[in-house]
Amino acid sequence: KAGVTQTPRYLIKTRGQQVTLSCSPISGHRSVSWYQQTPGQGLQFLFEYFSETQRNKGNFPGRFSGRQFSNSRSEMNVSTLELGDSALYLCASSSGDSGPETQYFGPGTRLLVL
């Protein structure tokens, strides 16, 4: 099976702009989670989508939003970009069934806000 893919891999934006990141999960996986990774804060959970519904949410402002499509692909949007949004954004997929699961991570999208 193909792994989790994320596009684009690198992105440069300026403050005030918005950005949309895309994640394609492993085939058959219905859960997609998003994380932000920065040197100062480490890996922080943004939100999780399951069957097109947001199932879990971390402590990020409303500028960070996401959605999931019927084919389980997910997009994350950040509006009104700030310098502090510069980070590696990671997407992870899992089957979404109840009980313990293994999350499979994509390579990430590195966002630089100037």
Add this chain to the structure above:
Amino acid sequence: LAKTTQPISMDSYEGQEVNITCSHNNIATNDYITWYQQFPSQGPRFIIQGYKTKVTNEVASLFIPADRKSSTLSLPRVSLSDTAVYYCLVGGWNTGNQFYFGTGTSLTVIP
């Protein structure tokens, strides 16, 4: 919400066994403990997962005491390629739970 604490860094010589401990005092009944490995500029990679007692796979062992307030990842006979950051994740998979990665432990394997 279960948060985790790990040592920030560790050094080890090649061939030695390495034990990394994670503290999670507020772990909930339905939380599992999962460890990931991450190399620079890559996404984390699953190592091992457990709920209680001991779990072993082909790359590592996970020890969880009865009170589940901590866990220890054991890497046998490390090599240079094991130099990476190791994260402890505690979380359940039910609606309303959140997922926290630990601070991560940067392991450096020395020749």
